Amino acid sequence: MGRLLSTRRRHPLAAVGVLVAVLFTTGGAYAALAPTTSQNVQAASSTQIEEGRQLFAIGCSSCHGLDGEGQVARDGEVLGPSLIGVGAAAVDFQVGTGRMPLAAPSAQAERKPVSYSQEQIDALSEFVASLAPGPERPPEEYLDPAAGNVARGGELFRTNCSQCHNTTGQGGALTMGQFAPNLTGVEPRHIYEAMLTGPQAMPVFNDKTVTPEDKRDIIAFLDSVQNEPNPGGLAIGRVGPVAEGLWAWLVGIGLLIGMATWIVTRSSKA
Ligand code: HEC
Ligand code: HEC
Structure with a gap:
């Protein structure tokens, strides 16, 4: 083990090289994307x-x-x-x-x-x-779901939007024959613009109450609930995590039983 580590440590500059390479690629990607953003505005x-x-x-x-x-x-x-x-x-x-x-x-x-x-x-x-x-x-940089924080977006959505659009954006009825639409498949730019302009019965969420970064997080959250695979069965409130939890539990218990058996057989041999 010690020898393996020391051979790896022979090139201390390798880590610096990697860091520089990463900085260059991100910088290059930014430079490539930045002009389109300003053109757009x-x-x-x-x-x-x-x-x-x-x-x-x-x-x-x-x-x-x-x-x-x-x-x-x-x-x-x-x-x-x-x-x-x-x-x-x-x-x-x-x-x-x-x-x-x-x-x-x-x-x-x-x-x-x-x-x-x-x-x-x-x-x-x-x-x-x-x-x-x-x-x-909106500028393109705030429209990329991959750049947003899904967990934060979920919190912001539950605080600001779910009372009308439902917890996962399926929509719901309002008064006077109006309704908050289902948000599945709505393009990021239109999600952003809906918040910015507040169409009809929807309130305006200006950039002070919900910042551009917040809006991007909400876009990321809506993108993630849409791309969540449907667990099958009745679509009552999306019970996906339950099935995943059960699976993890079964595997975990299986491993524990396996280890216990292994320990018992080993100690009985000794
Ligand atoms: C008071 C209820 C209410 C709240 C709160 C609300 N909305 Fe809406 N929303 C509406 C209504 C009503 C419409 C439909 C307006 C129209 O058709 O012109 C709408 C439309 C939209 C649309 C357009 C959907 C489409 O089909 O084109 C988007 C996107 C949207 N809302 C996102 C949000 C987000 C994100 C939030 C939270 C930051 C939010 N809404 C908060 C009531 C609400
Ligand atoms: C038949 C009449 C009619 C025509 C044609 C029409 N509009 Fe409208 N428009 C309305 C009404 C009524 C509203 C307000 C109620 C609503 O939003 O449903 C509205 C709302 C809007 C709004 C929202 C205003 C706000 O306060 O946010 C915009 C923007 C708009 N129209 C743009 C257009 C554009 C651009 C066109 C042409 C491509 C167009 N409209 C054609 C009747 C019309």
């Missing part, structure tokens, strides 16, 4: 805003007005609220989940097949953002 050109204005005039102005000021019908019914100050994040969420353009008045605008390409959604977002400042679309 700025990127509003005047041609893009102009394209957005035209799309808006055709698809949205009948309810929201040509300049997003909102429209009220002659009988006083609000056709569409003012979009002044709702920001690019609200447009990206509403149009990116197919809620807008609204097809028909209902208790709640629901998720539908998306009617625009992401490029067109970006143009619409930039047009609305050009009317007045508002919440921006």
